[in-house]
Amino acid sequence: MNAETASAVTIPRATFASIVTERLRASIVNGSLKPGSQLSEVELATSFGVSRGPVREALQRLVQEGLLHSEPHRGVFVPVLTDEDVLDVYVAREALESAAIRSIISSGTTAVASESLDRLVTLMEKAESAGDWETVGNVDLEFHVALVDASGSPRLKRMFGTVISETRLCLGVLTADDARDDLVEEHRLISDAMKAGETEQALAVLKKHFDDAVVTLMRRQASVDAAPGKGVEELS
Amino acid sequence: MNAETASAVTIPRATFASIVTERLRASIVNGSLKPGSQLSEVELATSFGVSRGPVREALQRLVQEGLLHSEPHRGVFVPVLTDEDVLDVYVAREALESAAIRSIISSGTTAVASESLDRLVTLMEKAESAGDWETVGNVDLEFHVALVDASGSPRLKRMFGTVISETRLCLGVLTADDARDDLVEEHRLISDAMKAGETEQALAVLKKHFDDAVVTLMRRQASVDAAPGKGVEELS
DNA sequence: CAACTGCAATCTGTTGACAATAGTCACCGG
DNA sequence: CCGGTGACTATTGTCAACAGATTGCAGTTG
Incomplete structure (x- = not known):
């Protein structure tokens, strides 16, 4: 840097x-x-x-x-993301990533895609067992970027770039609190399902993955709201 | 002006x-x-x-x-769109519009969506019988914009805005040559399928709609390429 | 005759200043 | 005490000029 x-x-x-x-x-x-x-x-x-x-x-x-x-x-x-925004970001992500999965499988480029995807999942698993949640979060995003990249669609990739930035915006840094047991495993499942050509299975796991992420973010947001936050302009 | x-x-x-x-x-x-x-x-x-x-x-x-x-x-x-670009634009459109259809049906706002969609289809049908292909083309795009708007997702809408502009770019103006018999009808089918809650049916029609559009555009592009075009920088 | 090098033209990237609009706040009057 | 009106300020919209870079050409050299 x-x-x-x-x-x-x-x-x-x-x-x-x-x-x-x-x-x-x-x-x-x-x-x-x-x-x-x-x-x-x-x-x-x-x-x-x-x-x-x-x-x-x-x-x-x-x-x-x-x-x-x-x-x-x-x-x-700098925008303040409401619950609707968080939901919307994941609606957009599902749209883009689902299309990427369909495109990859139907175009038969699953092998090359799985290679880089598997590599990232392995990295995630290592970081997870090391308790390095920040790395887990970063590689998580890398996985999804790689997924869309593998679709070979410049426009999917371009649109996803902005959405993934917004994801980072509402994600902040991943902490142990946010880590679910099946967070890492789900990525492995997605990669495996794609490798096996199980389109619907991969899409289902992806959807569950996002639904879980949304509830996690909502819960965290709720706790932040409940806390006596640092209102920037309230008591000025 | x-x-x-x-x-x-x-x-x-x-x-x-x-x-x-x-x-x-x-x-x-x-x-x-x-x-x-x-x-x-x-x-x-x-x-x-x-x-x-x-x-x-x-x-x-x-x-x-x-x-x-x-x-x-x-x-x-001004970009020169290759065949891959045309294909890619429609990959992106399918991703976005499919997500919009799913979102509309699953959120149960199909009624309000169908209302504006039906109105546009009726407009298209009138323009078609009048032989006004330019209007048909414009309302066609309006239909798809309205579809994504009805999803209520700001991000889907935002992304679609750029893609629809690119569609206009590779579409130019619609002429009688490009008009397929089922072009207008397909929009009616999409709207009807959505109204009936037939998600898969609507998505299938949408996919066919796009596939047809792509082959039409490809064919036209091929004819343009074959013609002794006005090469801008070829023979300087 | 071909290839390389240096130069010049032209375009973009950047700057600092000017102008105008809209929002804010204080003051005044009822 | 409340509402309206005024000026003030902050921010944006706009401009003309300067600097850096790239491209193409011309001249030169092997």
């Missing part, structure tokens, strides 16, 4: 706009930028050491990705 | 960027801007009578919609 940043500063073969976009996206999904907080163009511009132009471009991109919310003449804000 | 321009000059209630975006989008989907051609920022700016800022913003929006292709430090181009 350091090397990338350093080379970016010295030799911006990538544009400032794309750099700012990446940095902002990372800050949003890893939680550095708290949901609900406002992002000022001038503030970001000075903090990044660039002009408003690239910042403006980056903000616009992220708004269209759904990672930021823009209120005209008010400002852009 | 004149009125819009005039009001825009005097009272820009909409921003220049959004105006340029609309105009460009229209030019792209209706074919005024030939695929493969480069769009110069300064050229567009002068032709629209605005600065490069708004033009740049408009171009960026369209790039993210998939209606334009950007090569860093090179410029933005």
